Amino acid sequence: MSKFRVVHYLNQFFGQVGGEDKADIPPFVKEGPLGPGMALQGVLGDQAEIVATVVAGDTWFNENIADAQTQVLELIAQHKPDLVLAGPAFNAGRYGMACGGVAEVVHNELGIPVITGMYPENPGAEMYRRHAYIIETGNSAAAMRKAAPAMGQLALKVLQGQELGSPQQEGYIPQGLRKNIFTQQRGSQRAVDMLVAKLQGQEFETEYPMPSFDRVDPNPAVKDVSKAKIALVTSGGIVPRGNPDHIESSSASKYGKYDIQGIEDLTEESHGTAHGGYDPVYANENADRVLPVDVLRDAEKEGKIGSLHRYFYTTVGNGTAVASAKKYATEISAELIADGVDAVILTST
Amino acid sequence: MVKEIERAGLPVVHMCTIVPISKTVGANRIVPTVAIPYPLGNPELSQEKEKDLRRQLVDRALTALGTEVDSQTVFDR
Numbered sequence: 001m002s003k004f005r006v007v008h009y010l011n012q013f014f015g016q017v018g019g020e021d022k023a024d025i026p027p028f029v030k031e032g033p034l035g036p037g038m039a040l041q042g043v044l045g046d047q048a049e050i051v052a053t054v055v056a057g058d059t060w061f062n063e064n065i066a067d068a069q070t071q072v073l074e075l076i077a078q079h080k081p082d083l084v085l086a087g088p089a090f091n092a093g094r095y096g097m098a099c100g101g102v103a104e105v106v107h108n109e110l111g112i113p114v115i116t117g118m119y120p121e122n123p124g125a126e127m128y129r130r131h132a133y134i135i136e137t138g139n140s141a142a143a144m145r146k147a148a149p150a151m152g153q154l155a156l157k158v159l160q161g162q163e164l165g166s167p168q169q170e171g172y173i174p175q176g177l178r179k180n181i182f183t184q185q186r187g188s189q190r191a192v193d194m195l196v197a198k199l200q201g202q203e204f205e206t207e208y209p210m211p212s213f214d215r216v217d218p219n220p221a222v223k224d225v226s227k228a229k230i231a232l233v234t235s236g237g238i239v240p241r242g243n244p245d246h247i248e249s250s251s252a253s254k255y256g257k258y259d260i261q262g263i264e265d266l267t268e269e270s271h272g273t274a275h276g277g278y279d280p281v282y283a284n285e286n287a288d289r290v291l292p293v294d295v296l297r298d299a300e301k302e303g304k305i306g307s308l309h310r311y312f313y314t315t316v317g318n319g320t321a322v323a324s325a326k327k328y329a330t331e332i333s334a335e336l337i338a339d340g341v342d343a344v345i346l347t348s349t
Numbered sequence: 350m351v352k353e354i355e356r357a358g359l360p361v362v363h364m365c366t367i368v369p370i371s372k373t374v375g376a377n378r379i380v381p382t383v384a385i386p387y388p389l390g391n392p393e394l395s396q397e398k399e400k401d402l403r404r405q406l407v408d409r410a411l412t413a414l415g416t417e418v419d420s421q422t423v424f425d426r
Contacts, residue, residue, distance in 0.1 A: 023385075059385045062367050094385070097367065123370045216352050218377035218418045219360040225415045235350060236388070282387040288403065289390030295404040305411065315350075329350035333357030343414045344354050345407070348365035349385050 004048035004159045007076045008037045009086040009102045011095045015055030020279040023094075027056035027068075029075050036148060040085055043152025048159055052079045058094035059278070061101065068098070069105040076102075077110060083159055084110075086132070088117025088147040089124060091139040091319045093277070096124025103132035115155045117147040118173070121322050125173055133158070134173040139251075139319065178208075228342035231309035233332060235317030235325075236290040236349040237275030238266070238283065247316055249276030255315035255328040257335075260308070265294040277318030278349045290347055309341050317348060351376040362413040362424075364388060364406065372421055378413040379423045382406060 012022040014035045033041040033050040041050050054075045061068040076084060084106045086099035096118045103114040114132035118125045119139040128134070133154055137147040150171050157164060167174040183190070190207070197204040222228045239247055245256050263270070266287035273283035273290065288294045296308045313332045317325070336344065352375040354361040363376035366388050371379045382388035389403045413424040 020386075063384055065369070093370065094367070097370065123373055127369060127373055214352070215375050216355045216377070218420070218422075219355055219358060221417045222360055222414045225411050228414070230411075230414075233350065233354070279386040282390060282392055285392075286390065289387040289399075292389045292403050292407050294400065295407045298404065299407065299411070304408075325350045326353050329353030330357065332350075333354050333359060336354075336359060337357060341359065344359050344361040345410050345414075346351050346354065346361055346363050347382070347388055348363065348371070349388055 003046065004082045005080060006044065006048050006050045006083050006085055006155070007079050007081040008033060008040065008050050008053045009072065009076070009084065009099060010035060010037070010053055010055050011061075011087075011089075011092075011098060012055065012057045014087075015053065017055060017057075020277070021281070023057045023059035023279060024063075025055075025057040026060055027054055027072050027075055029054050029078075036088070036144060037085075039144070039148040040152050040155075043149050044156060047156055048083070050085070051081070056098065058092070058098055061098040062094045065097070065101050069101050072102055073105045073109055076106060081110075081112060083112055083155055084114045085151060085155060086114060086116040088135065088137050088144070088151060089122060090117070090137050090141055090143060090147070091119035091122050093123050093317075093319075096122035097127070098124070100124035100128025100131065100134075103128050107131040113155075113158045115151050115158065117151050120173060129173050129175050130177075133170070133175075135171050136173050174209075222343045225305055225343075226303055227306040229307045229309055229340055230296065230305050231336050231339075231341040231344050232291055232293070232296070232312040233329075233344055233346045234291050234312070234314050234348070235320075236278075236283065236314070236347055237273045237316035237318075238271055238287045238291040238312075238314050239274045241270060241272050243272075243274045247274045247314070249274055249316060250318040250320075252316040252318075252320045252324065255313055255332065257311050257313050257332075259310060260293055260312055261310045263293060264297045266291060275316045275318055275349060277316075283349075290349060292345075292347070296345075306342070309336070309339065311335075311339075360414050362410045364410055368423060375421075377418055377421050378416075379421065380406060380410045380413055381423060381425050
């Protein structure tokens with residue numbers, strides 16, 4: 001019996017090309033497994049073979065997603081796989097978007113299954129969970145030891161056409177799909193049991209978790225921008241040179257508030273970035289490329305805006321927990337409002 | 350963070366490169382930017398042209414702040 005054919009997608013880091021400085025590389029193919037693909041191949045054993053690995057830069061993929069999907073799809077399709085593995089991406093946002101983007105196009109165009117792995121907060125998870133089985137992983141590559149076997153085992157099950165259990169049982173992020181099953185008790189009985197448990201403060205498990213529609217309505221527009229006090233906030237990690245408050249390059253535990261009174265322009269000497277999730281060269285040369293102080297000062301002088309707020313706020317968006325980001329922004333907003341700020345420009349990388 | 354700032358009552362515009370992420374996290378006013386490592390720049394241009402580009406994008410952001418929207422809106426022109 002011939003082995004199942006698998007193609008594996010990796011980013012530039014796991015594909016052993018380089019770090020952020022190589023995040024812009026276009027895709028290439030290598031025969032056989034590479035990097036974490038070795039571990040995956042170990043789990044697949046002699047039932048399936050990773051015949052090729054496609055590697056591409058995370059920045060390259062995300063700066064032009066549609067084109068990237070087309071190019072990567074072609075490279076994958078050439079190897080006629082039965083299944084595609086991607087990542088795992090853990091909590092790396094661009095990598096998750098790339099793995100998800102690959103899953104979407106492989107699912108739609110080739111109709112074959114895709115298995116990947118992500119931390120649930122990865123933006124790629126919510127966006128692409130319908131197109132792949134996304135094994136739920138920890139938030140960093142330290143979780144590879146569990147992620148690889150979980151991905152490999154699910155891949156084998158899927159290839160062999162075995163019936164899968166629930167997402168919870170198989171370890172993947174629910175896809176939001178409803179499956180009809182027969183049970184012993186009829187629905188009215190189950191509903192009443194659930195209600196009684198709820199009323200008694202006991203544990204119960206919903207059969208249909210409500211999606212969390214946490215959307216906020218847009219605020220009214222600024223009436224007169226030329227009179228408005230505008231504040232800058234960034235997740236791009238721009239800090240004064242030397243990062244005096246030691247904001248972490250990933251999973252930031254804090255944000256910074258810095259005075260730009262009298263500063264017309266950010267320079268190589270004055271400011272840089274603390275963010276570890278993108279190539280820092282350009283921001284370190286000229287932090288205005290992430291936090292546009294220079295042009296806002298011009299706008300201020302020309303009367304295009306009322307004023308640029310004296311303080312800017314910064315944190316590092318790289319792998320930072322959603323709950324943390326929420327907390328920082330709540331505190332920051334309270335200060336901005338107390339300081340009479342009218343509107344905010346938030347820049348991200 | 351964008352959503353929390355909006356929730357606090359401040360109009361906010363998100364300048365970012367990966368627009369699908371901005372939409373997923375719920376930004377209402379979005380201005381697409383140049384590239385991940387230099388959203389408001391372009392090292393291939395002269396300093397002057399780069400600053401012009403930056404100014405153009407920020408002007409667009411200011412326009413976004415002054416524009417009524419009733420749902421997520423990308424300001425890319």
